Amino acid sequence: MLSRLRRIFDRRFRDSRLINKIMLIYVSISVVPILILGAFLVMQERNTMQRQRTESMKNALEQAAYSVSSDIRVYNNLSDYVAYNQTVSDALTGSYSSKYDLYEQYEKTIDPILQSPSYFSPDIEKLKIYVNNGLPSHGETIAQLSDIKSTKWYKENKDSLNQSVTWIIDSKKHKIRSVRTMPLMEMNNVTALLYIEVKYNALFDSFDNICQDGQGLVVLDENGNTVYQKVNGVSAKAVPVSRLMSGESRYGHFYIESKKIQGLQLTAYMYGKNSFFIWQNVQLVIVLLVYISIVIATLLIASRMFQRYVVNDITSLEANMEEVKKGNRALMVVSDSKDEIGGLIRGFGSMLAEINRLIKENYENKLSLRKAEMKALQAQINPHFLYNSLSLINWKAIEAGADDISELTLALSSFYRTSLNHGKNVLSVRGEIENVKSYIKIQSFMHDNSFETVVDVDEDILEYETLNLLLQPLVENAIDHGIDMKEDGKGFIKILGRQTANTIVITVEDNGVGMDQKTADNIITFKSKGYGVANVNQRIELFYGKPYGLRIKSEPGKGTKCTITIPKRKMS
Numbered sequence: 001m002l003s004r005l006r007r008i009f010d011r012r013f014r015d016s017r018l019i020n021k022i023m024l025i026y027v028s029i030s031v032v033p034i035l036i037l038g039a040f041l042v043m044q045e046r047n048t049m050q051r052q053r054t055e056s057m058k059n060a061l062e063q064a065a066y067s068v069s070s071d072i073r074v075y076n077n078l079s080d081y082v083a084y085n086q087t088v089s090d091a092l093t094g095s096y097s098s099k100y101d102l103y104e105q106y107e108k109t110i111d112p113i114l115q116s117p118s119y120f121s122p123d124i125e126k127l128k129i130y131v132n133n134g135l136p137s138h139g140e141t142i143a144q145l146s147d148i149k150s151t152k153w154y155k156e157n158k159d160s161l162n163q164s165v166t167w168i169i170d171s172k173k174h175k176i177r178s179v180r181t182m183p184l185m186e187m188n189n190v191t192a193l194l195y196i197e198v199k200y201n202a203l204f205d206s207f208d209n210i211c212q213d214g215q216g217l218v219v220l221d222e223n224g225n226t227v228y229q230k231v232n233g234v235s236a237k238a239v240p241v242s243r244l245m246s247g248e249s250r251y252g253h254f255y256i257e258s259k260k261i262q263g264l265q266l267t268a269y270m271y272g273k274n275s276f277f278i279w280q281n282v283q284l285v286i287v288l289l290v291y292i293s294i295v296i297a298t299l300l301i302a303s304r305m306f307q308r309y310v311v312n313d314i315t316s317l318e319a320n321m322e323e324v325k326k327g328n329r330a331l332m333v334v335s336d337s338k339d340e341i342g343g344l345i346r347g348f349g350s351m352l353a354e355i356n357r358l359i360k361e362n363y364e365n366k367l368s369l370r371k372a373e374m375k376a377l378q379a380q381i382n383p384h385f386l387y388n389s390l391s392l393i394n395w396k397a398i399e400a401g402a403d404d405i406s407e408l409t410l411a412l413s414s415f416y417r418t419s420l421n422h423g424k425n426v427l428s429v430r431g432e433i434e435n436v437k438s439y440i441k442i443q444s445f446m447h448d449n450s451f452e453t454v455v456d457v458d459e460d461i462l463e464y465e466t467l468n469l470l471l472q473p474l475v476e477n478a479i480d481h482g483i484d485m486k487e488d489g490k491g492f493i494k495i496l497g498r499q500t501a502n503t504i505v506i507t508v509e510d511n512g513v514g515m516d517q518k519t520a521d522n523i524i525t526f527k528s529k530g531y532g533v534a535n536v537n538q539r540i541e542l543f544y545g546k547p548y549g550l551r552i553k554s555e556p557g558k559g560t561k562c563t564i565t566i567p568k569r570k571m572s
């Protein structure tokens with residue numbers, strides 16, 4: 001009996017309207033509003049405590065970063081004190097009658113000044129001046145510039161060193177250096193570098209004790225390299241570096257704060273667990289647990305019903321749609337349900353069948369049209385007849401001494417030979433360049449040499465493949481709509497061929513009348529009267545894919561530049 005009643009209910013529910021199903025499910029979970037107040041209070045408390053913890057983390061990070069920035073300002077001020085010290089400059093650029101006089105100057109003048117910053121900041125490990133004027137080295141204060149020219153940090157930063165302080169951080173060797181040139185000595189034609197090395201851990205010690213349980217801290221340079229790191233109860237890799245540098249305030253169960261360290265190209269990031277807090281009130285906890293239990297039980301029942309009677313059909317329809325999206329249209333989409341979803345599934349099945357019929361019909365029509373066009377083209381063009389005719393014209397021109405006619409005939413023969421390409425769509429870059437050269441020669445005859453042409457193509461790309469007749473429409477467009485419309489000055493066409501790591505880039509540039517950029521963009525998308533240029537872009541996209549194609553930049557009165565981008569593929 002129960003089984004029979006269940007079957008009747010299943011059928012009635014399945015065949016009922018979707019709105020009735022939704023209403024029934026909604027009624028079954030109406031107990032949820034009972035939990036709204038409790039859930040609201042819990043969320044309020046959680047958000048309050050979370051804001052407090054986030055604010056505390058933010059303040060701690062700002063204070064620590066400010067402390068490091070303050071130390072950097074102190075070191076920079078000490079650097080200024082030494083770099084702009086006239087006494088030091090005079091002592092290192094002066095002339096001495098004996099080594100004793102120089103040594104005395106070192107001991108009485110240089111050493112006290114260079115050692116004094118250590119009294120203000122005991123974290124300074126080394127302060128030394130490197131010079132190139134031939135003065136002998138002296139203890140830990142004076143050395144030859146040649147002593148550091150072979151070091152890695154000097155080689156990498158020598159071109160950027162100037163009178164301003166440059167901080168160089170080596171996270172691997174735990175070295176942090178301040179380097180600058182000394183302007184007063186440069187005025188005496190002496191190159192000098194002031195080098196200050198600071199204790200690595202001492203600089204970042206303000207970050208040591210700010211991490212609470214469940215928090216981590218990392219200091220990154222501008223390239224994402226870890227300079228300093230501290231964790232407390234979390235993994236050092238809990239938040240990826242890319243997520244930290246992206247500027248996001250949240251990642252997974254972590255919230256993130258960041259602060260730039262002034263004076264250094266560094267940023268400190270601090271992340272903490274997004275923990276859930278609740279009152280220590282036993283009665284409230286019990287009430288919440290009861291409410292949660294009721295909600296869970298109700299939701300389990302309702303979700304099961306919704307899953308069985310609604311979601312499964314929708315999921316099946318979605319799966320069928322995904323298969324169609326992938327190109328699999330050989331599907332039988334049916335449903336015996338009489339509700340709206342069943343009707344939707346059957347409608348989708350009918351639509352799919354109609355699409356398949358139309359695709360097949362369209363494909364067959366296009367195939368027939370393509371065959372007819374090919375036959376017509378083949379009937380119109382007999383390559384052997386054409387080449388023999390042009391060859392005969394060439395020999396007649398030679399016999400008559402008409403060299404210009406002979407040259408024009410050879411150019412025309414070369415153009416059609418490459419254009420036809422034995423019926424192949426692909427040829428080498430070399431062949432395409434030779435083809436466009438022949439076309440340019442013909443156009444030059446026709447235009448009485450009214451324009452000049454430069455073809456500059458890298459030898460390395462000549463044996464890569466390209467599509468046939470890509471450049472000719474661009475050159476034709478440059479002549480007809482650019483150069484021919486010039487009112488003064490000689491026309492100029494430049495063809496350049498270069499390569500990148502994965503692409504071939506060929507540009508056709510002219511000094512014609514140009515056009516506005518909106519018009520240039522329309523040319524590519526078949527929105528203009530001419531189709532040759534748009535066809536070039538469409539052929540590239542169809543053959544090589546969307547990342548490749550034709551782009552046009554133009555400006556009225558300044559000419560037009562067409563850029564073709566295709567992948568690097570060796571001719572097979």
